[in-house]
Amino acid sequence: MTSGRRGRLNKQWLWVGLYALTMAIIPNVLANNYYMKMLIVLAINTIIVIGLNLLMGYAGQVSLGHAAFYGIGAYSSAIMTTKYGMSAWLGIVAAILVGGLVAYLIAIPALRLKGHYLAMATLGFAEIVHILFIELREITGGTDGLYGVPAPSIAGFAFDTPQRLYVLVWMVLVICLVMALNIAKSRVGRALRAVHGSEIAAASMGVDTAKYKIQVFVLSGILACVGGSLYASMAGYVSSESFTLTVSITLVTMAVCGGMGNVWGAVIGASTLTIMQEYLKSYNDYNLVIFGAILILAMVFMPQGIYGAFSDLAKKLKHRLQAIPETAGEQHAAS
Amino acid sequence: MPLLEVENLRKQFGGLMAVDDVSFRVHRDQIKALIGPNGAGKTTLFNALTGVDKPTSGKVLFDGADITGKRAHEVAEIGIARTFQNTQIFANMNVLENVMVGRHCQTKSGIFSCMLGLPSVRREDLESEERAYSLLTLVGLEKKAKSSSDDLPVGERHLLEIARALATEPKLILLDEPAAGLNNEETSRLSDTIYRIRGNGVTVLLVEHDMGLVMEISDEVVVLNFGKKIAEGPPLLIQQDEQVIQAYLGQEIEHA
Numbered sequence: 001m002t003s004g005r006r007g008r009l010n011k012q013w014l015w016v017g018l019y020a021l022t023m024a025i026i027p028n029v030l031a032n033n034y035y036m037k038m039l040i041v042l043a044i045n046t047i048i049v050i051g052l053n054l055l056m057g058y059a060g061q062v063s064l065g066h067a068a069f070y071g072i073g074a075y076s077s078a079i080m081t082t083k084y085g086m087s088a089w090l091g092i093v094a095a096i097l098v099g100g101l102v103a104y105l106i107a108i109p110a111l112r113l114k115g116h117y118l119a120m121a122t123l124g125f126a127e128i129v130h131i132l133f134i135e136l137r138e139i140t141g142g143t144d145g146l147y148g149v150p151a152p153s154i155a156g157f158a159f160d161t162p163q164r165l166y167v168l169v170w171m172v173l174v175i176c177l178v179m180a181l182n183i184a185k186s187r188v189g190r191a192l193r194a195v196h197g198s199e200i201a202a203a204s205m206g207v208d209t210a211k212y213k214i215q216v217f218v219l220s221g222i223l224a225c226v227g228g229s230l231y232a233s234m235a236g237y238v239s240s241e242s243f244t245l246t247v248s249i250t251l252v253t254m255a256v257c258g259g260m261g262n263v264w265g266a267v268i269g270a271s272t273l274t275i276m277q278e279y280l281k282s283y284n285d286y287n288l289v290i291f292g293a294i295l296i297l298a299m300v301f302m303p304q305g306i307y308g309a310f311s312d313l314a315k316k317l318k319h320r321l322q323a324i325p326e327t328a329g330e331q332h333a334a335s
Numbered sequence: 336m337p338l339l340e341v342e343n344l345r346k347q348f349g350g351l352m353a354v355d356d357v358s359f360r361v362h363r364d365q366i367k368a369l370i371g372p373n374g375a376g377k378t379t380l381f382n383a384l385t386g387v388d389k390p391t392s393g394k395v396l397f398d399g400a401d402i403t404g405k406r407a408h409e410v411a412e413i414g415i416a417r418t419f420q421n422t423q424i425f426a427n428m429n430v431l432e433n434v435m436v437g438r439h440c441q442t443k444s445g446i447f448s449c450m451l452g453l454p455s456v457r458r459e460d461l462e463s464e465e466r467a468y469s470l471l472t473l474v475g476l477e478k479k480a481k482s483s484s485d486d487l488p489v490g491e492r493h494l495l496e497i498a499r500a501l502a503t504e505p506k507l508i509l510l511d512e513p514a515a516g517l518n519n520e521e522t523s524r525l526s527d528t529i530y531r532i533r534g535n536g537v538t539v540l541l542v543e544h545d546m547g548l549v550m551e552i553s554d555e556v557v558v559l560n561f562g563k564k565i566a567e568g569p570p571l572l573i574q575q576d577e578q579v580i581q582a583y584l585g586q587e588i589e590h591a
C-alpha cells in the first residue's frame with residue numbers, strides 16, 4: 001500500500017516536469033512580443049488562481065476580492081521602485097510584506113463570516129481598495145496611475161524584454177506550483193479540506209480552524225501580490241483599471257472552471273480562460289457579463305470543473321477497460 | 336481520580352434548559368453509557384463537553400484539570416475525541432484521508448515545512464497513513480480505504496468516525512449513537528470493537544438507543560430525562576429503576 005502511494009507521488013512530479021517543460025518550450029515557438037505578453041499574463045493568472053484554489057477549493061472560503069491583492073502587489077512594487085528608488089527585487093519583497101499584512105488584518109474579522117457573508121465582505125474590501133488606488137493620488141498617481149516601473153535585473157542581466165521577463169515568471173510559476181502541490185497532499189492540505197468538509201468535525205479532530213483559514217487566506221493573498229508585482233514589471237505601469245471587480249470575478253471563474261480542490265484545476269482553468277479572454281478581446285466591455293455567465297454555467301453543469309470532468313471520464317474509461325475479461329488479469333498489485 | 340468529572344453542568348437554549356444541573360463521573364477504563372429519551376439532552380451534553388458549544392454554567396474536569404469552555408480543537412489535543420450523531424464525514428476526502436485528519440493532533444508539520452515538502456513531513460505522513468490504515472482495520476473498513484467517503488452507507492460512516500476519533504489517540508472517546516444504521520450482526524461487531532477500544536486503554540462514554548447494546552457492554556449507565564439526571568448505576572439496577580421505566584414508558588428497555 002505504501003509503495004502504491006509513492007508511485008502516485010512520483011507520477012505527480014512527472015506531470016510537473018512535463019508542464020514546466022511545455023511552458024518553457026512554448027515561447028520558442030511563438031517568437032512574437034504580443035504572444036509573449038499573453039503567455040506572461042497566463043502564467044501570472046495561474047499563480048494567482050493556484051492561491052485562490054487553495055483558499056476556495058481546498059478550504060472552502062470564498063473570496064470575491066482577490067483583484068485587491070493583485071493590485072496591492074502591483075502598486076506596492078510600483079510605488080517602492082518609482083517613488084523610493086528601490087530595486088525591482090525589493091519591490092517584490094515589499095509587495096509580499098504589504099499584501100501579507102493586509103491579508104492578515106482582513107482575514108481576522110472576515111473569516112469569522114461564512115458563505116455569502118464572507119463573499120460580500122471580500123467584495124466590499126476590494127471595492128474600498130480600488131477606490132483608494134484612485135483617491136490616494138499622492139502615492140498612487142490617481143487615475144493616471146504610475147509609470148516607469150523597472151524590470152528586475154540580476155548581476156547586470158535585466159529581465160527587461162517580454163522574453164527575458166518570462167524566464168523569471170516561469171520560475172516563479174513552477175516554484176508556486178510545486179509548493180501548492182506539496183501543501184495539498186500534506187497534513188496542512190488535509191486540515192484545509194477538513195475545514196471545508198465539516199468545520200465542527202475538523203475542530204473536534206484538533207484542527208485550529210481559525211488559524212488555518214487565516215493562513216490560507218494570507219497565502220493566497222501573497223500569491224496574488226506576487227502576480228501583481230510581476231505584472232507591474234511587465235507592463236511598466238500600473239493603473240486602477242487593472243484591478244476591478246471584473247478581474248476578481250474572472251479569477252474566481254478560472255478557479256471554478258478549472259476544477260476546485262485540485263491544484264491542476266487551477267492550472268487548467270487559468271490557462272484556458274486566459275487564452276479565451278485574449279480571443280474575446282474585442283468584446284472587452286462585456287467581460288463581466290461573459291465571465292459571470294461562464295461562472296454560472298460552470299457551477300450548474302460542471303461543478304467539478306474541467307479537471308473533474310476529465311478525471312471522471314478517465315475513471316470511467318479505466319473501469320470499462322478493466323471490465324473486458326482479457327485484460328482483467330492485469331489488475332495486479334496496482335492497488 | 337476519575338478521568339472525567341462533570342459538575343453541575345447546565346446548557347440553556349433560550350427558555351429551554353437542555354442540560355440541567357447534571358453531574359457524573361467517568362472512571363478510567365470504564366465503558367459508561369449515557370441514555371435517555373429523544374430530546375433528553377445527550378447530544379447537547381456531548382457538545383458542551385467537547386467545546387462545540389459553551390456550557391451555560393458548571394464545570395468539566397478532565398484528568399483533574401479544569402477544561403470548561405476550552406475550544407473544540409484544544410479539547411481534542413487534551414485527549415477527548417468524539418463522533419457525531421449526524422455524521423460529519425469529510426465528503427471531499429477518501430476514507431483513509433478522513434482518518435488521517437484525526438492524526439492532526441499527533442503531528443506537527445506547519446505550513447512552511449509542508450510547502451517545502453521537507454523529509455520530516457513525508458515521514459510524518461507515512462506514519463499517519465500506516466496508523467490510519469490500522470485503525471480502519473480495527474473498525475473493519477480497510478477494504479474501503481481508497482473509496483470516496485461520500486459513498487459510505489450510514490452505518491459505515493459511524494464506523495469511519497470511530498476510526499477517525501481514535502486517530503487522535505484520545506484517553507476518552509465519546510460515541511454518539513454509533514449503532515444507528517447498523518444491522519444486528521454489525522452491531523455485535525461494534526460491541527467487539529468497543530471492547531477492543533477499551534482494551535487499548537481508551538475510556539468510552541457512549542450515547543445509544545440500542546438498549547441491548549447498552550446493557551451488554553456498559554459498566555455503568557447515566558440516565559437523562561428533560562435535561563436532568565434521573566438515575567445512575569450499573570445496568571441491572573438501571574433496568575429496574577422506577578423513574579427510568581417511567582421515562583421510557585412505552586419503550587422497551589428490558590430485552591438485554
Ligand SMILES: Nc1ncnc2c1ncn2[C@@H]1O[C@H](COP(=O)(O)OP(=O)(O)OP(=O)(O)O)[C@@H](O)[C@H]1O
Binds near residue numbers: 348372377
Ligand atoms: N442549537 C440548539 N438550539 C436550540 N435548541 C436546541 C439546540 N440543540 C438542541 N436543542 C434542544 O435541546 C434539547 C436536547 O436536544 P439533544 O439533541 O441534546 O437531545 P438528545 O438527547 O441528543 O436526543 P436524541 O436522542 O434525539 O439525539 C431538545 O429539545 C432540542 O430541541
Ligand SMILES: [Mg+2]
Binds near residue numbers: 379420
Ligand atoms: Mg442526540
